[in-house]
Amino acid sequence: MDDPNNKGNSSSSYDSSSLSQPFLSKPPIITYPPIEEHDSQQDSESNQQYLHISYNHSPRSFKDIPFLILFLLFLLSTFAFGIFSIFHRNTNFTTLSSYTFDSNTTSCINPSFSSTSYPYFLSSSSPFTKDLTWTLVITFFLSLPMCYILLLSLKHYTKHLVYASLPFFILIPIFLNVYWFVACTVKPSCSDAFPLVYRILVLGFVFLVIGVIVWILVLNWHRVELTVSIIGVASDALSWNMGLFGVLPCLTIGLVVYYVPIVVFLVFAKYNGKVVPRKLHGNEYGCVWKEDSWVPAYFALAILTMLWSASAMLEAQVYVISGTIARWYFSKDYETPTKSIRTSLRNAFGPSSGTICLSGLLIFVVRVVRSVVDNARQEDAPGLVNIVLRCCVNAFLSAVDFLNKFTINFAAITGEAYCSSSRMTYELLRRNLLSAVFVETISSRLLVGIVFVLSAVYTIVACVILKATTNLGADSYFVAATAWVLLIIVLGFLVHVLDIVIDTIYVCYAIDRDRGEVCKQDVHEVYVHLPINRSLRQSNITRTLGV
Structure with missing residues (x-):
């Protein structure tokens, strides 16, 4: 890691005496000098603007209103045409199979109601269904205290x-790889369906992947200690705002409830049409259902609205987490601010709703x-023009990801519009020699690894219990795998929240550093060790020297 106390750096982040301290040991109280004024008046005015960046406690004004209006138009149109589809439906759709073609009138006539037979899928009283249901229920209820214990462990024993x-x-990957190889070799049905040569190839490929994981760990071993401290700080911040674990699932449930009428509208939209004759082959005619011309367009509108709503809800969750954590960060003496989550919710679905809609639309x-570019790459479309177009599109997407990295986090803190937040965040990080695309990616990978280990251990124990107490046989592997997926989803939610807290x-921390203040001492003691952006440091040195 580069030493941030380089003597040529005028924006030194902490005093050079801290170099005598061991890595990540608690240094003396960290203080930041005020940002040095540049000679030009324009830079001075810009500095004054950024020195006032902090959490906006005052009432916020509405931002990005045009995108909020556009989203509401999509939403209202979806519901309006959906209600119209219910009242305009044609009940003949349910009796389509009873229509016959009348050659005299050249039309489909004489509908008659017939009993509808429902396919038998799976009996709810079967042993497999009972064991699967009970396993998932027990896994879900156990996952909640597991999340809480994991968070406390990450806070105190990171x-x-x-x-x-x-x-x-x-x-664990080595054990699973050897286990399936031996089990498949011993079992005749598996060994006959999967020849030895292919089993050896898969075994070797998995070991190659494991070797890559080992290489990544060795390559990044010097950053593990820093990552541990970052995870500990984020877990501590999240533990002061445990109410988020009640609000965020409610937002997800609210999205599902919001989807229910739209799905109903899509079902009834299929009922809008009429029974018409169609020539099948030769002189034979049959009766088919012909949808009204507006139905495909409504399907496109409703699906776009649902996808946009899902993206906006994800951004709203990021906004609520960021606003809550930021309000706690800028509070005094580690006091949990009152109504912080309620304030973040009010800002997210009030003044900043247009910003969230715009961010969700962009994402x-x-x-x-x-997805389109990836599909085109899989099709291996030839031609130099296609290659150039793909490169241009990838460059554009990378630029959007670059600008969108911390935009919603900053908007939740300051209440600025999307474009202003994107520009001000980039300038804030650039002025303080911090990277706009890197915080500490190893932390996310370590958290995912910990979740994988816990869920894998739970799955192995569940599989052993199922084999010992039930008669599922080979189906016990499927039931255990389903429980593994459920546990991964629940624990993965905790990892997702921690990633947003870290950002x-x-x-x-960048705002503190820009203002020369320290609101949370232990945060600065950790984040001060993040690597400095080399390109930004070189540009600032060049600018200072007047080159």
């Missing part, structure tokens, strides 16, 4: 938990375009 989990990153468009604290 180093112990991380270093204890690291060996299992390698041992949705980026994902759609990236938010990073922006708050």
Whole structure:
């Protein structure tokens, strides 16, 4: 890691006497000198603007209103046409199979109601269904205290938990790889369907992947201690705002409830049409259902609205987490601010709702375009023009990701519009020699690894219990795998929240550093060790020398 106390750096982040301290040991009280004024009046005015960046406690004004209006138009149109589809439906759709073609009138006539037979899928009283249901219910209820215990462990015993989990990153994949190979070799049905040569190839490929994981860990071993401290700080900040674990799932449930009428509208939209004759082959005619011309357009509108709403809800969750953590960060004496979550919710679905809609729209468009580009790459479309277009699109998508990295976090802190937040965040990080695209990516990977280890251990125990207490046989593997997926989703939610907390604290630390203040001493003691952006440092030195 580069030493941030370089003598040529005029924006030194902490006093050079801290160099005598061990790595990540608690240094003396960190104070930051005020930002040095540049000679030009324009830079001085810009500095004054950024020196006032802090959490906006005052009432906020509405931002990005045009995008809020556009989203509401999509929403109102979806519901309006959906209600119209219910009242305009044609009940003949349910009796389509009873229509016959009348050659005399050249039309479909004489509908008659017939009993509808429902396919038998799976009996709810079967042993498999009961065991699967009980396993998922028990897993879900156990996952909640597991999340709480994991958060407290990350807060108080981060180093112990991380270093204890690291060996299992390698041992569990090795165990599973050897286990399936031996089990498939012993079982005749599996060995006959999967020849030995292919089993050896898969075994070797998995070991190659494990080797890559080992290489990544060795390559980044010097950053593990810093990562441990970052995870500990984020866990501590999240533990002061435990109410987020009640609000965020409610937002997800609210999105599902919001989807229910739209799905109902899509079902009834299929009922809008009429039964018409169609020539099948030769002189034979049949009766088919012909949808009204507006139905496909409504499907496109409703699906776009649902996808945009999902992206906006994800951004709203980021906004609520960021606003809550930022308000706690800028509070005094580690006091948990009252009504911080309520304030963040009010800002997210009030003054900043247009900003969230714009951010959600951009993320949705980026994902759609990236999916199209990936599909085009898989099709291996020839031609130099296609290659150039793909390069241009990838460059554009990377630029959007670059600008969008901390935009919502900053908007939640300051209440600025989307474009202003994007520009001001980049300038804030650039002025303080901090990277706009890197916080500490190893922290996310370590958290995912810890979740993988915990869920894998739980799955192995669940599989052993199922084999010992039930008669599922080979189906016990499927039931255990389903429980593993559920546990991964629940614990992955905790990792997702911690990632957003890490980004938010990073922006708050940059604001502190820009103002020469220290709101949370232990945060500065950790984040001060993040690597400095070399390109920004060189540009600032060049600018200072007047080159």
